Amino acid sequence: MVGSKVDYDISNLYIPKDGKGDNDFQKSFYATLTIIVRDKDGKVIKKYKQKSHSPTTNFIGLMLPLTWYNATGNSWTFINTLNSTFIYAPTIASLGFGIQYPNNGTTINDYIVNILVGSGSNSNPYSAYNLNAPISNGSGTGQLFYSSVSTPTSITINGNQAYFIISQSYANQSGATITISEVGIIMYLNTSNILEQNVKTGNLLVWYDVLSSPISVGNGQSVIIYYTFSVNA
Amino acid sequence: MLIQNEIPKEDLDYILEPFKEDREEDNKQIISEKIIAIVRDAKGNIIDKREQKMRSLTQYYLALISIPILGTYSSPTSNTATSILVNVLGLPSTQSTTSTNTALITFDTSIQLGSGTQSFSLTLNSLSAPILNGTGTGRLNYYSQSVLYTSNSVSQILTVSNLSGNTITVSEIGLMGTIYLMYINSSGNYTVQPYNFLFSYDTFSSPISIPNGGSASFQIVITFSG
Numbered sequence: 001m002v003g004s005k006v007d008y009d010i011s012n013l014y015i016p017k018d019g020k021g022d023n024d025f026q027k028s029f030y031a032t033l034t035i036i037v038r039d040k041d042g043k044v045i046k047k048y049k050q051k052s053h054s055p056t057t058n059f060i061g062l063m064l065p066l067t068w069y070n071a072t073g074n075s076w077t078f079i080n081t082l083n084s085t086f087i088y089a090p091t092i093a094s095l096g097f098g099i100q101y102p103n104n105g106t107t108i109n110d111y112i113v114n115i116l117v118g119s120g121s122n123s124n125p126y127s128a129y130n131l132n133a134p135i136s137n138g139s140g141t142g143q144l145f146y147s148s149v150s151t152p153t154s155i156t157i158n159g160n161q162a163y164f165i166i167s168q169s170y171a172n173q174s175g176a177t178i179t180i181s182e183v184g185i186i187m188y189l190n191t192s193n194i195l196e197q198n199v200k201t202g203n204l205l206v207w208y209d210v211l212s213s214p215i216s217v218g219n220g221q222s223v224i225i226y227y228t229f230s231v232n233a
Numbered sequence: 234m235l236i237q238n239e240i241p242k243e244d245l246d247y248i249l250e251p252f253k254e255d256r257e258e259d260n261k262q263i264i265s266e267k268i269i270a271i272v273r274d275a276k277g278n279i280i281d282k283r284e285q286k287m288r289s290l291t292q293y294y295l296a297l298i299s300i301p302i303l304g305t306y307s308s309p310t311s312n313t314a315t316s317i318l319v320n321v322l323g324l325p326s327t328q329s330t331t332s333t334n335t336a337l338i339t340f341d342t343s344i345q346l347g348s349g350t351q352s353f354s355l356t357l358n359s360l361s362a363p364i365l366n367g368t369g370t371g372r373l374n375y376y377s378q379s380v381l382y383t384s385n386s387v388s389q390i391l392t393v394s395n396l397s398g399n400t401i402t403v404s405e406i407g408l409m410g411t412i413y414l415m416y417i418n419s420s421g422n423y424t425v426q427p428y429n430f431l432f433s434y435d436t437f438s439s440p441i442s443i444p445n446g447g448s449a450s451f452q453i454v455i456t457f458s459g
Contacts, residue, residue, distance in 0.1 A: 028266060028288045029295075034248045047247055055457045062301035063457075064387060066341035066413075068380035090339040092413050094423045098337030101305050101414055102314045103328040106335050109311075110304035126385060126457075150239070151303055154320040155292050158249070162292040162355045164299060164317060165240065165248065187304055194415055194423065196335045206301050226240070226248050229298060231290040233355050 031207075033183060034226040035215050045221070052209050052227065054125035059206040062099075062189075066090060079129040080202030081186065088191050088200065097198070100190045108196070113186040113203055114149050115168040115225050121182050125208040131182050139173035144217070146170055160233035169224040172217045181214040183225060266290070267454050268406060268435060275446030285438060287453060289353045293430035296321040297340065297410060305338055322412065322428060330416035337415040342432065343378050344391035344451055347405035350436050358431045360407050368396040373403075373443070386456040394448040404440040408433040408453050 031052035039045050055063075061076035069075070075089035090098045100108055119142075120132030137146040152164035166185070172178050185207040192199040207227070217223045240248070266287035274280050299317045307313045318324045328336035348371070349361030366375040373393040381388040389408060395401050410432040418424040433453070443449050 028290050029298075032248065034244075036244055036247070044243070049247070049250075059301050060385060060387070060457050063298070063455075064382060065380055065389075065410075066339055067343070067378060067389075068382055068387070071379050090337075092339065092415060092425045096337075096415070098339040098413075098415055099300070099305060101324075101328055101336040101338040101416075102307075102312050102326065103330045103334075103336035103416060104312070105330040105332050105417075107312060108335075109306040109309050111306045111309050112303045151307070151315065152299075153316045155295055155299075155317055157292065157355055160355070162295055163249075164295065166303070167240065185302055187302060188309070189304070192335060192337070194330075194334050194337055194417065224244070226244065228248055229295060229302070231292065231295045231355065233289065233353050 029231050031230070032226075032228040033209055033211075034228065035180075035211075035223060036226075037215060037217055037221055037223045040220040046215070048211075048213065048215060050209075050212050052207070054128075054208045056128055056205050056208055057126055058129070058204040061088065062206070066092065078189065078202065078204055080204055081130040082202075083129055084202070086200040086202060090191075095193045095195065097191055097193050100192060106196050108190045108192070108199060108201065109188070110190040111188055112149055112151060112166065113188050114146060115166065115227065116184045116186050116205075117144065117170060117180045117225065118182040118184070119179055121210045122208065125210065128184070128208045129205050131184050131205070131208070133182075135178065135180070141174055141176070142178065143174050144170040144178060145173055161230055163228055163230035165226055165228045167224055167226045169222055170217070171222040172219055175219050177216050177218050179214045179216050180211065180223065182208070182210050184208040185227065266433065266456070269452040269454065270403075270437070270441055270449060272441060272443055272449040273447055274444055280444075280447070281441060283437065283441065285435075287433055287435050289434045291357055291431055291433065292321060292355045293358070293410065294432040297412070297432065300338075322430070324412070324414065324428060328414055328416050329419070331421065334417045338412065339415075340410060340412045342380070342389055343409050343411075344389055344453060345407045345409045346373065346391075346393065346403045346451065347407070348402055350404055353434055357434050360405050360431075360434070362405075364401065364403065370397055370399070371401065372397055373401055386454055388452050388454045391451045392448060393443070393451075395443045395445055398445055400445060401443045402440045403437065403443065403449070405434070405436045406451060406453070407431050407435075
């Protein structure tokens with residue numbers, strides 16, 4: 001999909017010799033995945049952290065500005081966690097479509113559902129629409145007991161860094177060790193026009209990571225997962 | 234039900250601790266940005282080309298990113314917006330509208346050029362000396378902007394011409410963002426309320442001169458890794 005033509009070849013550009021190296025710029029935006037495992041007494045028994053890498057195609061569709069939709073006339077196709085699709089094309093025109101915003105009229109909420117954990121892996125995070133092998137909520141075999149997802153009260157500015165953190169904890173009451181190898185953020189999206197017509201909703205995987213080292217959570221242990229999204233000055 | 238963050242200090246210390254190992258995987262970019270500028274003289278000949286990495290995203294861009302992650306509602310059952318949308322972007326907690334209608338949100342972006350410089354801060358909300366649209370002294374003629382999406386990159390493109398009669402120097406560039414709330418107001422009219430922000434701010438390593446009669450294209454490319 002191409003929005004409009006440009007009259008030059010962007011692959012054939014002069015890069016000035018005083019241009020900064022890539023390493024100088026990688027910290028403008030990053031996300032971190034932190035995992036902490038505790039025993040039944042709450043004592044920390046494992047800490048793990050890795051850079052998070054993978055916004056999905058659903059995320060990118062939500063980051064496209066109006067100009068792209070207006071100039072191309074294209075719509076974006078979201079894929080929900082059930083592998084069903086729905087399209088989205090926002091506009092500010094009357095009776096145009098957008099994401100629902102909290103209001104005192106009629107409303108269908110859109111919100112973060114959870115940080116979903118799984119025991120498999122997807123080879124292409126960009127196109128993933130669900131975890132490969134989601135671990136379901138419960139205390140049965142192969143299950144983890146999910147607590148509520150925790151959301152930030154604001155963006156925190158600490159020196160030259162601004163960040164927000166979301167987290168969720170999970171308890172293993174299954175009777176056996178459970179291994180977490182993939183993690184993803186599920187967001188419930190709700191789009192419509194202002195008359196709340198042609199409502200399109202679905203659980204979307206918007207962020208996905210395969211762990212460099214799978215995390216084992218023993219029976220009786222708990223694990224908490226933190227996603228940190230940051231920009232740096 | 235969602236709960237607000239109450240992170241144990243020992244966890245927070247570890248979360249914010251820099252990575253000790255310089256692993257290749259840890260240095261992989263998630264979202265990378267660059268700025269491209271091409272300047273032409275009055276005859277259309279290219280007289281300057283630039284490409285530099287963009288490095289200065291503001292907290293407002295981070296707040297924008299919170300929407301596809303957190304949604305706009307603070308919980309599945311609450312009718313209030315997320316704290317970030319209210320506290321950082323200043324959007325209403327609950328948008329007033331008529332009882333039979335809903336409220337919607339969307340956003341757009343545009344490039345703004347400037348002739349000044351200033352220190353970057355995460356809360357910066359404007360350029361130091363924006364170059365206005367027009368043909369008068371010190372102005373550039375801004376053409377309609379476009380957005381390209383290819384694979385996993387989004388490019389915002391601005392073309393300007395200099396009809397001011399003098400050389401114009403561009404030393405700063407910003408990606409401006411406008412978040413729109415749409416609703417029905419108390420008079421029953423469809424209303425689009427804009428909220429303006431600065432999403433990124435950068436200065437050029439050396440200022441870019443656009444001669445009178447010349448033109449220039451500026452492109453901000455945001456690439457999402459997968």
